[in-house]
Amino acid sequence: MLIVKSPVEKTIKLENNIILLKVYAPEISSTIKPGQFLNILVSDSYSPLLRRPFSVCDIEGDFIFLMFNILGEGTKILAQKLKGETINILGPLGHGFNIEGDYNTAVIVAGGLGAAPFPYFVRALPKNKKNISFVGGKNSNDVITYGLNNISVSTDDGTMGYKGTVIGLLNENLELLKKDKIKIFACGPNPMLKALKEFTIINKFECEISIESAMACGFGICQGCPVESTNTKDKYSLVCKDGPVFNVKDIVL
Amino acid sequence: MLIVKSPVEKTIKLENNIILLKVYAPEISSTIKPGQFLNILVSDSYSPLLRRPFSVCDIEGDFIFLMFNILGEGTKILAQKLKGETINILGPLGHGFNIEGDYNTAVIVAGGLGAAPFPYFVRALPKNKKNISFVGGKNSNDVITYGLNNISVSTDDGTMGYKGTVIGLLNENLELLKKDKIKIFACGPNPMLKALKEFTIINKFECEISIESAMACGFGICQGCPVESTNTKDKYSLVCKDGPVFNVKDIVL
Amino acid sequence: MNKVDLSVNVGSLKLRNPILLASGTVGYGNEMSEFIDLNKIGGIVTKSLSLKPRKGNPPQRVVETSAGMLNSIGLANVGVEVFLKEKIPFLKNYDVPLICNIAASSIEEYVECTKILTGEETIKAFEINVSCPNVKEGGLQFGNDLNAVGEITEKVKACTNKPVIIKLSPNVSYISEFAKVVKQEGGDAVSAINTLVGTSFNIFSKRPKLFNVTGGLSGPAIKPVALAKVLEIKRSVEIPIIGIGGIMNWKDVIEFMIVGSSAIQIGTANFINPKIADEIIKDLENYCSTNGIERISELTGSYII
Amino acid sequence: MNKVDLSVNVGSLKLRNPILLASGTVGYGNEMSEFIDLNKIGGIVTKSLSLKPRKGNPPQRVVETSAGMLNSIGLANVGVEVFLKEKIPFLKNYDVPLICNIAASSIEEYVECTKILTGEETIKAFEINVSCPNVKEGGLQFGNDLNAVGEITEKVKACTNKPVIIKLSPNVSYISEFAKVVKQEGGDAVSAINTLVGTSFNIFSKRPKLFNVTGGLSGPAIKPVALAKVLEIKRSVEIPIIGIGGIMNWKDVIEFMIVGSSAIQIGTANFINPKIADEIIKDLENYCSTNGIERISELTGSYII
Numbered sequence A, B: 001m002l003i004v005k006s007p008v009e010k011t012i013k014l015e016n017n018i019i020l021l022k023v024y025a026p027e028i029s030s031t032i033k034p035g036q037f038l039n040i041l042v043s044d045s046y047s048p049l050l051r052r053p054f055s056v057c058d059i060e061g062d063f064i065f066l067m068f069n070i071l072g073e074g075t076k077i078l079a080q081k082l083k084g085e086t087i088n089i090l091g092p093l094g095h096g097f098n099i100e101g102d103y104n105t106a107v108i109v110a111g112g113l114g115a116a117p118f119p120y121f122v123r124a125l126p127k128n129k130k131n132i133s134f135v136g137g138k139n140s141n142d143v144i145t146y147g148l149n150n151i152s153v154s155t156d157d158g159t160m161g162y163k164g165t166v167i168g169l170l171n172e173n174l175e176l177l178k179k180d181k182i183k184i185f186a187c188g189p190n191p192m193l194k195a196l197k198e199f200t201i202i203n204k205f206e207c208e209i210s211i212e213s214a215m216a217c218g219f220g221i222c223q224g225c226p227v228e229s230t231n232t233k234d235k236y237s238l239v240c241k242d243g244p245v246f247n248v249k250d251i252v253l
Numbered sequence C, D: 001m002n003k004v005d006l007s008v009n010v011g012s013l014k015l016r017n018p019i020l021l022a023s024g025t026v027g028y029g030n031e032m033s034e035f036i037d038l039n040k041i042g043g044i045v046t047k048s049l050s051l052k053p054r055k056g057n058p059p060q061r062v063v064e065t066s067a068g069m070l071n072s073i074g075l076a077n078v079g080v081e082v083f084l085k086e087k088i089p090f091l092k093n094y095d096v097p098l099i100c101n102i103a104a105s106s107i108e109e110y111v112e113c114t115k116i117l118t119g120e121e122t123i124k125a126f127e128i129n130v131s132c133p134n135v136k137e138g139g140l141q142f143g144n145d146l147n148a149v150g151e152i153t154e155k156v157k158a159c160t161n162k163p164v165i166i167k168l169s170p171n172v173s174y175i176s177e178f179a180k181v182v183k184q185e186g187g188d189a190v191s192a193i194n195t196l197v198g199t200s201f202n203i204f205s206k207r208p209k210l211f212n213v214t215g216g217l218s219g220p221a222i223k224p225v226a227l228a229k230v231l232e233i234k235r236s237v238e239i240p241i242i243g244i245g246g247i248m249n250w251k252d253v254i255e256f257m258i259v260g261s262s263a264i265q266i267g268t269a270n271f272i273n274p275k276i277a278d279e280i281i282k283d284l285e286n287y288c289s290t291n292g293i294e295r296i297s298e299l300t301g302s303y304i305i
Ligand SMILES: Cc1cc2nc3c(=O)[nH]c(=O)nc-3n(C[C@H](O)[C@H](O)[C@H](O)COP(=O)(O)OP(=O)(O)OC[C@H]3O[C@@H](n4cnc5c(N)ncnc54)[C@H](O)[C@@H]3O)c2cc1C
Pocket: A037, A048, A052, A053, A054, A055, A056, A057, A066, A067, A068, A069, A070, A071, A072, A073, A074, A075, A076, A113, A116, A117, A211, A212, A213, A214, A215, A244
């Protein structure tokens, strides 16, 4: 865990109002793993007061990329950073995806901005593993495919790809998925993750998910980010420290 | 009184870390009088929460100039404004200098950043009036002569001009001052204004001073900016509404 | 856009919308009239008035803090008589409910002020500021004393037919106990909250920044505390509540209504943006209209816990 | 630069500098040790410990507010036994005064916890968190009840030789009355303040953002209130005070010392910058040295009013 002040290199606007922030942070890029996150202080003032957690989206040499859209004060300030301005980064934090292991194809399931951690994930995947992506959104505006390969898309309103949820789309492709030795890696809104949990249990797929939570510290001292664990009834797991990536079986969604 | 969002045109760094902010504000430039002030919201966030009062320093067509140095959060943010960014201005506020009247020469007395309102003052002075300036500072770094003419300088430590206070300097020039029909216009730190009050009473000079105060609203509703009045014992005057320019006889310093 | 009904009732007091301007942050209305149309806002609460004019505290009276400010104005005001003579005529030009806020240093003074003012028809209700030092009791605050608040409520009610709103101090263990006493003694509503006691020191001079040493904290910093106090009252006493504390935009208004406010007051925000009341009213109309809220009063106490 | 003496005494407790890390914002020290040298800070106050492990509240437990945050962790902790077995060994690697914070739902539980922990030599003092619901009294806070605070002080003191610090709740009318009771009953010091009660609602769902509805407000927003509480205690009771509330930098530390604190605690700021304690200690050294302050303890209560 480090605290670094890193200069912004570039702010890239993708479609759908998605922003990619390219930041020079060699200390982070050389150590962070896909699915880990950073807790970012967007301003030295007390407004906003707390850091903001972001997944590492991608890495290019000494640079890291963050992907987000403008939700509130923190992301608004981040989006306005100019080249040379620094951001204060705390990280790498938490446990990332277990990309090693006994499977042939990584199946990425992403809902909306849940796509954020996967460009780096794809890049970091061992050479001997294939990857395919299922990307869902409410509508075509909500579909983010940046940095992904072999993509199938679903939208709730049918404005793009399969009409329905991304879990519906997975079900449509069930035969295909069953043919291969797959492991599912997912990130997205809670209802999606809930449905996915059921889907993976029924179909006996290995599955890791990255979840979100309100956070204050991001590194385990505030106890602010509990998630119910299926293993220990008398204790919560912490999203920031025990996660944000969990085996889908280990937590109650 | 208006509230306008005005785009910054240019940030000019003078010597001594003094900053001049040039802002496009025709609604203000066309109505404001020398010595009046503006209450400026430097940020939409709640940090800082309140507006910051600044004298109008100068005017050029549709543009106004503010003069300040970086003291705290508010002035730091202001100093970083780029061309095109807007600032939210409330004004014109208060009563300015009475530049008309029965005198031949306006004698400007300024201590440190007390020089801020005088470039516009000089520009606005009726053609038939001369002006001379006495500018004091702790040391040469503290002496601001921007926009002034016929300048005599004093520094407490003697690093520039007369060694001593600006009131000492005035005393040195007493004969000269007494020869003319003068009116003194002053702005600066409180100890200077106190000494000036005594000086003007002893020598029977007309004198108006611009004073500062902590302020919340700047337009008379919070009662946050009292100053003891010599005229009404049972009531304070308000710096923002009754001032910031007062006849030196009207207030207790 | 459908027509939305923004009107609310605070007990028997009818307001065209829930947006009042808080005592001490609107003067007596004239400066604000340069920025907003007083005929559109829900109402004005005057600066606290006392029997005699008060000079107030020497400077420094205000200090900024993180997302807030401290003030110790010391209840500077023109006194009830000058108010009636010099301030009321201006307010008569407008169709805006006027709530007269009264501050005093004895129970008798509260009564006296109310008696003098109650005949003036422009005044639609009284708001009693109990966050004042009780001179007889050695300067302890009325607002921290259940008996005093009860007695003030009872005696003020006895000398006016107009609605009496008691403005509660948040600097107590259980604010709902005070609201209970107000209800018992016939008070029509409570305002919550007045400012929190705070201070700030200059670390170089070691002196307090405020002449009066301590002052009242207001602004967005106190919003979470104010919301909790309103909710506490709502959950334990049935009395109309006027919510106050750190309101900066329409979302804050909705939040205060959800936790139990029938109306709200805007304080510190007026200093930052004197047009804010106007803007909030438009935003509320918009919000209600796009969300199918026909009457904004439905929101009062609509929390789901 | 002259050598500066940063050491302070809080009653009989000697600290190498006045910078403590506040309960609930430092865990049990291990995560923080990645960022700062624990051997340099004044001391650590543990997360509140209870007799049995506590799971704490379901999510959501934290919400940001203007210049502050609300938390309702629900005193999640490992319990005294696991603490002794699993957390103390790590802390033994460091030379840092450990203050054990205890939370309980009955007076007996406070006593029990103290008895179990007092034998552990690594623990240098106890801080008693009285901002806990008293289960026997229907969940009312101990911290709002003078008698309860007195009884807790007396009974905890009776079963340990170590200094007992009572951490006071700010959610009361007169905090100095509580400090008086603590002194009367033999308490060694008070910590002030714990968090202010606050809440925040989602205006769309109309539900509280915190599962527990209300939470504790901390951060710079509360600093003026905390300073006023410390000053109130200092001016009316002679008892060492540990100042807490919104401290973000060395200037805030000096301000808290001037109004009467012998030492201070850093809370929320640890979340934003876990190196802050280190940085503040260096800044304090610098400040004292350049201003000719030989012993920082001179600053305690040095206000000029
Ligand atoms: C481990 C982790 C990784 C994350 N990675 C990314 C990422 O790569 N890209 C990205 O865009 N976001 C990510 N997030 C979410 C991101 O932290 C929030 O969007 C951000 O904090 C919002 O800050 P803000 O100040 O702009 O909005 P705020 O003003 O804090 O909030 C604005 C609105 O967004 C809602 N909101 C705030 N936080 C969240 C949240 N965590 N989830 C859902 N809604 C929220 C608020 O309730 C509010 O309605 C991640 C969160 C976690 C915990």
